[in-house]
Amino acid sequence: MAARGAAFNSRVRNYREELFGVGAPTVKQGFLGVRNRDITVRERRRYTDILRESTQGLEPKSHVDSTALQRAPSSGAIERIKADIEKVTPSATAKNADGTFAPIFTARLRDVYLRKNQPAVFECHVAASPAPNVTWSFQGKVLENSDRITIEQDHQTSRLTIRNAAPYDLGEYVCSATNELGTDKSSCRMISGETPSRPGRPEAELSSDTELFIQWEAPEGPTYLEGITYRLEYRLAGPNDHGAPWITVSERIDDESVVVKHLAPLGIYQFRVTAQMVLDLDYRP
Template sequence: MSKVKASPPPGCTLNISDPQVQEAAIRIQASYRGHRSRKELREKGPPKILQELKDVVLVEGSAAKLECRVSAFPDPFIVWSKDGKELKDGPKYRYVFEDPDVVALVVRDGVLGDLGKYTVTIKNPFGVTSGSACIIVEVPAKVTKGPPSVKVKKGSTVTLKADISGEPPPDVGWLKDGEDIDEDDRVFFDIGDTNTILTIKNAQRSDAGKYEVFVENSLGTDQSFARVDVL
């Protein structure tokens, strides 16, 4: 007994002689060949950086991310370092992998010590490559330790010292009773990287008063006060 072959439902037939069908088949074959070729090239080649690291700004207390786009297959071994010292993945430095091709480093709880050159090293069985960029740390100007109030004898030398911080380095000024101090050979101040010192030679009773040290940069301002009494 012969079986009757059922006809396919409407719309389910495929005419291989149809030009549109033939064109679609060609596109599928070309796409497969292109994908296979790209994969084979990736397997045979060393890692490549497709998009370089860029310098970033890290504001004190916040986080910053360095990232680059890479081409590497099989999956590469990634190491981040700062000024030549390897950074371990952990609470401070977080290794991040985004998409298949993006590697990143997140630096948390920013401090001035995070300023430096960061390098990513990417290695697979076929080779190694690396790229570098800088983290630029910005810190609001601050008087971290103000000068103490002092009592001195007439004719003695007075020194008022304040510890300061800030990045960019802050502008520094000293005031007496709210007025800018006009420096001369007897009254002058010096500004270092981390402190400033006001010197008053041969102190006179007219030097008594309220002294203020003032710091300012693009991120903020700060000040501290001290009293000088001349006996």
């Protein structure tokens, strides 16, 4: 998928300069020269994320990208990816002279998994002055308290609990906060816990003597920002590598890229990646 962030190329250049020095992009001989001739830049984003942006009318802006990078100019790859997500979240609402301001979600909704015979809990935090009127909806229909549904409001925390969630509860949930100065919304989905399909083959995009920047394609089919993580493993490659043990780099990688550090110089490695579902925030590998 084509890159949509205007600052992505400069981030890759800065990353290479940190590894090889300021003059790395201009080298024409040796290992760096070969890499400079065939280097490619790609930024993969989940299809559902782009659909959500299009639905909400959100477009990335260059000054937003640069601001996020200025706050974390030397962060690792994962931190930079998380910084990119800031461009799809609303900025804080300015206060009026009397201290009042429109609603703003300080902690947005997260996707929730359907778990058999267990309650589904949606929670978010919204700030506003005066206090907002908070409503919940499912697939466009307003929800109210009932035998199965409990809606709670505790200061800035809004919570929706569905007892004995069932497959017919799968879909999109929206929390809306409104006062006389404005409205803000946060949405998420309840999704089933089916095993994801196989992700793409891991590829080394950038490398130094002891580090690799690895990327892979997301599994085919629907994936969700909060619903899928990856396990990355490696082992030494060689004539008898069939018996070499696999070493886990991480059991919980949030995106389709990672920086692997502390590798042996001139070492030859094999990598494999597995997609897995996260059932809740208390997941343990």
